[in-house]
Amino acid sequence: MAYWLMKSEPDAYSIDDLKRDGTEPWDGIRNYQARNMMRDDMKIGDGVLFYHSSCKVPAVVGIAKVASGPYPDPTQFDPKAKYYDEKSTDENPRWILVDIAFERKLSRDITLAELKEHPALADFRLNQRGNRLSIFPVDKKHWDLVLSLE
DNA sequence: GCCAACGTTGGC
């Protein structure tokens, strides 16, 4: 079983939204590296740290899991959707996603500031400069460490 | 709102 971190802006889609919905197609990802991970590497049951980005207090706020295999992001085919891609076709879809299922909220938010303070997390991807990727793999040791702070 | 990082686009 592998572990991942997925970012979401809480104004757009928060951990409470995922709790309400239960399962959510992770649409709107328009970055090839992130797409490739969803398409090739994420397996049903993998653990996901749910992270709130671009907000007042960036933090890991919950745990989710991968809930489907890869399939085409439907928003790429909808001309009215924000994520419409005119170059994408049914035969050759460009954007692939997986479903994410709510598991639980953390008993408290683990803030980015707190993660940065932890010496053993210096090589955690979230703490590194220029980290813009919205999905990335998490080492088990980092997964365990982050959750040990809860 | 600023700025650093970095991905994408398009001219050549």
Added chain:
DNA sequence: GCCAACGTTGGC
């Protein structure tokens, strides 16, 4: 294939 311009992400 190079690289400048531009757009986006995301912390602060």
